[in-house]
Amino acid sequence: MANSFDVIILGGGPAGYVAAIRSAQLGMSTALVEKDKLGGVCVNIGCIPTKALLHSAYIARLLSNAKEFGVEAGSVKTDYGVAMQRSRRVSDQNSKGVEFLMKKHKVTVARGAGMLQPGRKVKVGSDVLEAKQAVLIATGSRVKGLPQIGLEINKTTVISSDEALLLEKAPPSLAVIGAGAVGMEFADIFHAFGTKITLIEALPRILPLEDAEASDTLARSYRKRGIEVIVGAKVKKGTAGKDKVALEVEAGGATQKIEVAAVLMAAGRAVNTEGIGLAECGVQVTDRGFIKVDATLQTTAPGYYAIGDVAGPPMLAHKGSREGVFVTELLAGKQPHPIKYDNVPSVTYCHPEVASIGLTEDQCKERKLDYVAGRFPFSANGRARGSGETEGFVKILRDKRYGEILGAHIVGAHASELIHELAVARENEYTVEEVELAIHAHPTMSEAVAEAALDSLGRVLNI
């Protein structure tokens, strides 16, 4: 194996492997260093397997309510182990897919932990690879626990999403600490598999980064389903036993003791910046621990770039992939379209789904923007009624003067798919009027998007 490449990428997750494909497409010789399975957290212990499990949860819920639709499914039995096995097969297929893509594009995959060295070199085992153009750092992130209150991840009773994805059966009870995307999704999954869920969030509302109306809708939906939701809560102490965990949770001025079979830590992620030789190469990190980058994603060491989670928030696969494409195009001498970080869609795949882009209404208020909110509930949408998925709404925040789409928020079935109409609109600077002018097929959930645009213009039709 020749050890000299144009581009070397450290980390085979969605930022790294997409960068590798684009780099190879642009005619640069490319090496990808990965110590584990290709595809990273996303494919193996993140996005992909959770979506498989969420679909299992969806089916369980669907069958439980099927009688109303004229379908008798008998008593519905669930088996988390089977669902988990299926999710593993999906992950493995995707990881093999990435392997195939690397072969197809003639990307050299170096297996092992990579260590950066000065002079654009990466040491993998006894090999030293050398990059003629650039080294891309795409080492990603991992789950983190809260050791300071006794909740260090022990992989049995105090677990992270990594372990949750590999459980053979659903625990009888589970406290989920952190109601961001990960916490929301696992609460949804395990609840459908019969686990008694307590969802604990430190901030005043669940999904704290989403629009307050989205948070409220989800909190109502979860509570109605029997999930206990505690917000503005501080976990003062956690005592992990052999087969149970005792929690002391303070919320609303009172302290309550909760005993659960397991605790799932979903309170943030830590970036993987240790032990990869950053300091030795002059790559600096920010106060928050991310790698310091400039507008071209180059680090403080010339020739070393950072992409994906290590390069800073939002820590999302699609943001990392775009950064990978951006940097490799830059290296190939192209002028890539600049990344608009305020235009990265955010999606939580719980039921109902939550998807958003741009500013929340609170942010519009904080920035003292002159805006108009347009709303349309799915309860008034024919297609949603037909499929019994009337929870949620589309909300569009538009600039009062020019009609610019400042933010869009969708809660409901298929919100993750519906948001992209508004992503296209925002990226191309369409106003609400262009969105409304496009003819939307009837009956579709997408009509709610057009109606919300119309509502923001004071011309809503079907409500």
Place this chain on the structure above:
Amino acid sequence: MEALSPTMEEGRVVKWHKRDGDPVKAGETLAEVETDKAVMDLVARADGVLRQVAAAEGQTVPVGSVVAVIAAPGEPVRAAPPPSSPPPPAPASRPTAAPAGSPVATPAAADAARVKASPLARRMAREAGVDLKLVTGSGPGGRVVRKDLESASAMPLPVAPPSEPAPAPRPPVVVTQAGAGYEDVPLTQIRKTIAKRLATSLGPVPHFFLTTEVDMERAGEARDALNQSLGERGSVSFNDIILKATALALVQHRACNAWFQDDHIRYWNDVHLGMAVAVEDGLITPVIRNADRKSLAELGKAAKDLADKARSRRLQPNEYTGSTFSVSNLGMFDIDEFTAVINPPEAGIIAVGSIGQKPTVVSGLVTPRRRMRITMSCDHRVIDGATGAAFLRTLKQMLENPLAMLL
């Protein structure tokens, strides 16, 4: 019709150099075209035979329309649409038969008629009254996006604006209604540009004005002495001395040699001096590049050449764009003092009045001295009162003691 200058929207065919049926070679001048700023050459982009001359001399046609077709010898040519119609989507002749058969209008020129802009940018431009054609797009394929419009008010516009009212023009076409108490004069290309550009200066740019009176007695002596020693080899004018002093003063006061650029100020290291020149039916500001590094004689020659070119409308776009500061002199019209309009994105301009004898107190005695008033217009976003005053004081000192320019 090619876009021969950055702001050209239409061009008037002044004179055809080739006739229908003439053989032409790529690079040869086909016709002279009057644009918004100058008379320029329209050159052949391919070898062949000139056919289908569709625009008559004196006719004004929009950029992108076909004015003629270059065909291969003997190639049949289909009738071209009249030049005033929108540009045709396809060349009137075989496009694949290049070089023969290429239309005179290049595809790029045809595209120039259509501005790519996002719907949001269009709406913002409409409300702000900004002409999208004057805005450089930074989006994909040069698409004008929101960001470009936010900086449009301060962007370096591609053509020099007028600096003050021009001497009364002689209108080329006058429509006089019999018995009417008025006459309607269509705007010429240059006046259209002046109108468009003027509105981007005095309105949006916060002007303030500083006036000083300069004793020109010693500058006059210096001029006479220099002209005596130059003899046959040339001459130095007061204007040349003023240009030179301005350039040198700007080197000392870089804060005034600047462009306002929306989110930043660009301080120029070199001095490119704009010089307002009255031309028939308007005015234009040709640019003396690196004026600070030119000797007085070189500067005088450059100023004269540019003024001559401006009057005969032979300036190339690079000769009237990119100035960092401007000078407008109406002394020859016996104007005592006046205020000039800033040429954006520049931050300042000086308006120079006439030089006249005035009773002046020198060493306690009233003596006649040659005096001149200079008024500086400043963009307050870049130059503060004291900054402008300090520059003006240096300029005054240099003019009152021309030897200081040698330092």
